[in-house]
Amino acid sequence: MGRNTRKRRTPLATKAIAASAALALGGGGLIWANFYASAHEPDHQTWGGNQTKASTAQVATISCPDVGQKLTNVPNAARQGVATEVANLDKQITEAYTRLAATRNAQTRDASFVQNAIVGPLKEKRAATIDRIRIDIQRVGGSFDDALRQLAACTTQAANQTNAGGQQQNGGQQNNTGGQQQNNTGGQQQNGGQQQGQNGQQQGNNGQQGNVGGQAGNGPAAADFVDITKVAPNVQGKPRRSGNASTGTFTTRCGVNANKNFNTDNVIVAPGVTNGAHHLHDYVGNQKINAFASNNTFLQGGTSCQNTSDLSSYYWPVVRVQDGTQDFDQNKDGGGKEGNVGKILTPAQAQIKYVGSPASKVVAMPQFLRIITGDAKTTTNGLANANAHWSCTGFEGKVQLTQQYPICPQGSKVVRSFAFQSCWDGQNADSANHRTHVAFADPASGVCPNGFKAIPQLTMRLVYNITPPTVQNGQVKNAYAVDGFPEQLHKAATDHDDFISITKNGLANKIANCLNRGQNCA
Numbered sequence: 001m002g003r004n005t006r007k008r009r010t011p012l013a014t015k016a017i018a019a020s021a022a023l024a025l026g027g028g029g030l031i032w033a034n035f036y037a038s039a040h041e042p043d044h045q046t047w048g049g050n051q052t053k054a055s056t057a058q059v060a061t062i063s064c065p066d067v068g069q070k071l072t073n074v075p076n077a078a079r080q081g082v083a084t085e086v087a088n089l090d091k092q093i094t095e096a097y098t099r100l101a102a103t104r105n106a107q108t109r110d111a112s113f114v115q116n117a118i119v120g121p122l123k124e125k126r127a128a129t130i131d132r133i134r135i136d137i138q139r140v141g142g143s144f145d146d147a148l149r150q151l152a153a154c155t156t157q158a159a160n161q162t163n164a165g166g167q168q169q170n171g172g173q174q175n176n177t178g179g180q181q182q183n184n185t186g187g188q189q190q191n192g193g194q195q196q197g198q199n200g201q202q203q204g205n206n207g208q209q210g211n212v213g214g215q216a217g218n219g220p221a222a223a224d225f226v227d228i229t230k231v232a233p234n235v236q237g238k239p240r241r242s243g244n245a246s247t248g249t250f251t252t253r254c255g256v257n258a259n260k261n262f263n264t265d266n267v268i269v270a271p272g273v274t275n276g277a278h279h280l281h282d283y284v285g286n287q288k289i290n291a292f293a294s295n296n297t298f299l300q301g302g303t304s305c306q307n308t309s310d311l312s313s314y315y316w317p318v319v320r321v322q323d324g325t326q327d328f329d330q331n332k333d334g335g336g337k338e339g340n341v342g343k344i345l346t347p348a349q350a351q352i353k354y355v356g357s358p359a360s361k362v363v364a365m366p367q368f369l370r371i372i373t374g375d376a377k378t379t380t381n382g383l384a385n386a387n388a389h390w391s392c393t394g395f396e397g398k399v400q401l402t403q404q405y406p407i408c409p410q411g412s413k414v415v416r417s418f419a420f421q422s423c424w425d426g427q428n429a430d431s432a433n434h435r436t437h438v439a440f441a442d443p444a445s446g447v448c449p450n451g452f453k454a455i456p457q458l459t460m461r462l463v464y465n466i467t468p469p470t471v472q473n474g475q476v477k478n479a480y481a482v483d484g485f486p487e488q489l490h491k492a493a494t495d496h497d498d499f500i501s502i503t504k505n506g507l508a509n510k511i512a513n514c515l516n517r518g519q520n521c522a
Contacts, residue, residue, distance in 0.1 A: 058158050059107065059114055060212045061487045062100060062122070063380040064093050065151035067130060068269070074137060074432035080271065081136035082432070087270035088129050090485065093154070094278055094338060096122045097487040101217055101339075119154055127152035157380065212489060214479065215322035216339040219490035220405065222476040225469055228391070228406040233398040239358040239446035246356025248515040250456065251522040254284040254305040254314060256350045261304075262318070264334025265291035268370045268434055268498055275333045279317050279340050279376075279483035284350060286313040286502055295368050298502045309507040313500040314352060317376075317483040319345045319416075319464055339490075340483040348413065349463040354456035356515035357422060358446035362454045364508040365501040370430045371438050371458070373420045374496030379488040385435070388495035389417040393463065403493045405480065407468050414464045414480070418497040422457035423448035456511050458499055 068086040096118050107113050130152055134144040213221035241247065261283040270276025273291055283289055288301030303311045320327070320342035327344045329335025356362055375385035383402070390401040392408035396415055399406075408414055421438035431437035439449050448454050470477045481490040488494045501508065514521040 059100065059156040061157050061218070061379065061489055062093060062097055062119065062154050063157045063487075064089075064122075064126070064154035066377055066381050067126075067133070067148060067151050069381070069385075069433050069435070070145075070148055070151065071133070071432050072436055073143070075140045075142040077140040078136045078142055079432065082133050083269065083271055084273060085129050085133045085136065087273040087276045089126060090270075090276070090278060092122060092125045092129070094486055096154075097218075098338075101486075114156055119156060123153045126154070213476070214339075214341075214481065214490055215324070216336070216341045218339050218486055220322075220476070220479050220481045220492075221489075222471045222474055224404055224481075224490075224492060225407050225471060225476055225479070226401065226404040228395050228399055228401075228412075229409055231399045231401070235396075235398055235400055239442075239444060241358045242360070242446075244360050245358050245446075246360065246362045246454070246515040247518040248356055249520045250354040250511045250514045251520075252285075252305050252307055252310050252312075252352050252354075253522070254303070254310070254350065254352055256347045257282040257284050257304075258346060259304070260346075261287060262329075262344075263290050264332075266498070267291055267293050268372060268430070268500070277317075277376075278334055278338050278485050280329060280334050280344070281315040281483075281498070282318050282347075283313065283315045284352075286311045286500070289313045289315065289500070298368065298500070299504065301502075307507070309503055309505040311502040311504065313498070313502065314460065315499075316416075316418075316460075316462070316497045317495070319347075319414075319466075319480055319482055321345060321466065322479045322481065334483075339486045342480075345464050345466065345480070347462045348465050349461070351461040351463075353459050353461075354511050354515065355459055356456065356518075357441065357448075357454040359441070360447075360454045361516045362456050362512050363424075363426075364512040365455050365503075366424070366429050367501065367503065367508065368429045369424070369438075369455075369499075369501040370434065371420050371499045371501075372434050372496060373418055373499075374494075376484055376494050376496045377488055378493040379491045383493060386493045387418065388493050389419075390492055390495070391415045391417070401492065403491070405469075405492045407471075408466070410468075414466045416462040416464075416482075416495060418458075418460045420458040420460075420497070420499060422455060423452035424455045425451060426453050456515055460497060 067089055071082060071086070074082050099118050100114065103113065103117070106117075127149065130148055133148070137144045213219055262280050263283070264275045264277050264280050265273070266277040266281075267289060271291060271294070276291055284304050286298065286301040286303055288297065293301070298313075299311060301311055301313075305312075320340065322342040325343045326336065326341065330341065331337060334340065374387040375381055375383075378386045378388075386402055388402045390404070390406050391399055392406050392412040393415060394412050395406075395408075396417070400417075406414060421440050423439040423441055425437045425439075428437040439452050441448050441454070464480075466480050467478060469479050482492070482495050484490055484494045510521075
């Protein structure tokens with residue numbers, strides 16, 4: 001999610017706009033540097049045009065430790081209360097970022113303004129919320145790790161520090177783990193991390209503030225885009241199949257959300273909390289998923305899938321084109337009020353396919369299994385859980401990107417793809433942090449970690465008709481980006497996907513049997 005655009009009324013003498021710098025970096029990636037400086041900026045916010053400009057302030061965003069990821073041992077009886085408090089933490093960060101974006105003028109006049117008026121009060125609110133989490137856990141006999149109290153403090157993050165290179169190779173390794181079924185897109189992301197890391201250094205050396213921008217003032221920026229024809233091939237091969245591999249596929253056709261089934265909830269992470277995602281999701285499959293849906297109501301939802309036994313929920317953040325247009329939610333929570341602006345795009349294609357394991361047979365997915373792949377907060381969390389894959393038609397088998405949006409050549413379409421975790425702990429349909437009950441298989445062998453069982457791997461491929469953005473003078477025109485939390489600056493790496501397995505009439509077993517028999521089913 002983003003910030004509203006701030007129009008600059010500064011004298012020409014105080015503005016400095018340098019020409020765009022096209023940098024050929026590691027692996028042949030072409031990265032545009034975004035130079036823009038302005039000495040003053042009004043405190044008010046207004047909608048901008050269709051050109052991305054960088055923020056004037058040194059502080060680009062607020063970085064807060066992700067408490068939810070650390071909560072790995074929460075008793076079932078406390079999970080609803082804890083989830084509500086974790087959602088409160090997200091709301092507090094959103095409100096703090098809103099204030100950060102609205103007070104750029106005050107920040108230029110007072111070097112301590114951000115700390116005293118924004119970050120300090122935010123720490124106090126977070127400390128109180130973390131204490132309520134402690135109470136919720138201990139009330140039902142659970143144990144609370146007092147080290148979590150240290151996660152109350154947040155820091156500010158400068159524009160030229162966002163997506164810093166050191167974290168990216170880490171994230172590249174994770175993508176190696178996560179992307180194996182999607183052309184084994186792992187080592188490539190490490191290569192991409194090197195490119196972005198070098199770009200981050202280049203930005204720092206030039207004093208740039210190019211990682212903020214966007215129609216709403218918080219991204220994407222010119223450096224978030226790359227001409228895919230300039231990126232060296234980086235896709236590695238798939239693991240070799242064993243004699244016991246499950247080689248089949250099962251395709252389910254659920255449409256592209258042409259009926260515009262949207263909401264800004266997230267029933268997995270923030271059940272019972274309206275606008276818990278702070279960004280808009282496309283939904284296909286189950287048609288009645290919102291913050292208040294539950295295992296008791298999932299089977300009543302109906303489905304957009306051709307196979308009426310598939311009531312699973314497949315949902316992902318929408319993509320918008322920042323071309324100066326406004327959509328239906330321009331004045332709503334999760335939309336323009338939180339910086340997610342521009343025209344919402346419906347995918348031209350949405351392909352949903354389950355694939356087998358290269359190392360073993362698979363077991364059926366349990367009913368109501370929940371999986372989140374990727375991380376909506378990589379800008380501040382780092383890339384340990386990133387699993388974004390961006391490419392263009394005609395390039396998917398050669399180039400996959402995690403940290404940049406591709407600029408596709410004429411006649412080519414933008415592609416987002418996801419390969420979900422394919423290993424299950426055999427017991428739990430969810431976990432306290434929504435991650436530890438599932439895992440990625442080893443990227444080299446395809447074998448699941450000890451104690452985990454191979455399940456059908458959900459893969460998704462979303463294709464979009466997008467007019468290629470253009471970069472001139474360090475600015476990107478007609479940018480596109482995924483919706484996200486406002487402080488995440490609409491980075492490509494924040495892309496993520498959500499899934500709840502809901503089936504009837506034995507469909508889960510049919511999918512597993514199809515894969516194990518090596519058939520291609522639909």
